Amino acid sequence: xxxxxxxxxxxxxxxxxxxxxxxxxxxxxxxxALRDSCKESIKVLSEKWSKKxxxxxxxxxxxxxxxxxxxxxxxxxxxxxxxxTEIKSNLNQEEEQKKDLTDSxxxxxxxxMKKKEIISSKNKATKERMERLCKSKVLFEERLGLEIxxxxxxxxxxxxxxxxxxxxxxxxxxxxxxxxxxxxxVTSCTPPLDCIAELQLKVRExxxxxxxxxxxxxxxxxxxxx
Numbered sequence: 212x213x214x215x216x217x218x219x220x221x222x223x224x225x226x227x228x229x230x231x232x233x234x235x236x237x238x239x240x241x242x243x244a245l246r247d248s249c250k251e252s253i254k255v256l257s258e259k260w261s262k263k264x265x266x267x268x269x270x271x272x273x274x275x276x277x278x279x280x281x282x283x284x285x286x287x288x289x290x291x292x293x294x295x296t297e298i299k300s301n302l303n304q305e306e307e308q309k310k311d312l313t314d315s316x317x318x319x320x321x322x323x324m325k326k327k328e329i330i331s332s333k334n335k336a337t338k339e340r341m342e343r344l345c346k347s348k349v350l351f352e353e354r355l356g357l358e359i360x361x362x363x364x365x366x367x368x369x370x371x372x373x374x375x376x377x378x379x380x381x382x383x384x385x386x387x388x389x390x391x392x393x394x395x396x397v398t399s400c401t402p403p404l405d406c407i408a409e410l411q412l413k414v415r416e417x418x419x420x421x422x423x424x425x426x427x428x429x430x431x432x433x434x435x436x437x
Contacts, residue, residue, distance in 0.1 A: 357424070364388065366398065371428055375435045383431040395423070404430045 358370040371383040385400040385407070394415045400407050404427070414423035 357428070362386070369424065369427070371431055374428070374431050383428075383435075385427060395420070402431075402434060404434065406430050 356371065356373040358372070360368040360370065362368050366386050366388040368384060368386050372381070373379045374383050375381045383402070385404075386398045388396050388398050390396045395411060397407055397411050404410075407427070407430075410423060410426050410430070413426075414420060
């Protein structure tokens with residue numbers, strides 16, 4: 212109540228009057244000055260530590276930010292390392308494939324060279340055989356009434372005449388070549404002979420070409436009398 216407040220104020224005045232009479236005004240002022248100094252020191256310290264705490268909070272935030280950034284960089288480094296490992300693996304595979312391809316190309320080159328050598332050898336043998344056949348031309352013409360012509364694709368055409376007594380100029384013709392295996396092969400025969408396959412097989416076995424030509428002429432002669 213208002214009376215109680217008045218009474219409290221009166222007691223406080225009396226208390227300060229007694230305190231002044233006991234300690235004196237100077238000591239009280241020193242105590243108050245010390246109290247104010249302590250308050251000011253506490254205030255300064257509070258502000259200082261408050262600032263330090265704020266700086267500490269900022270430092271913690273910065274450290275956390277740096278930690279997150281370092282973690283992200285570590286993840287990127289790990290991803291890049293995995294990608295680099297994958298690239299190295301792909302490069303190794305490509306290098307192996309390149310080596311395999313190089314080896315295959317080298318094998319093909321060697322095989323091609325061998326085939327060329329074989330073909331060259333066969334071509335040489337074929338030319339030599341054809342030359343021998345051509346050298347026999349005069350002999351065949353004189354003894355068998357035979358004309359031999361070199362035609363396309365390194366083939367020889369054998370033309371017999373004086374077989375048909377009714378028509379001495381009538382031609383009897385067969386064409387001969389040498390196949391890839393180096394064997395004699397009759398490519399055409401006019402008029403056709405049923406025994407041509409048998410005669411062709413026989414000359415391949417005996418390599419007696421003169422007998423082969425003579426047997427064909429005999430077959431043509433026998434056909435002319437039918």
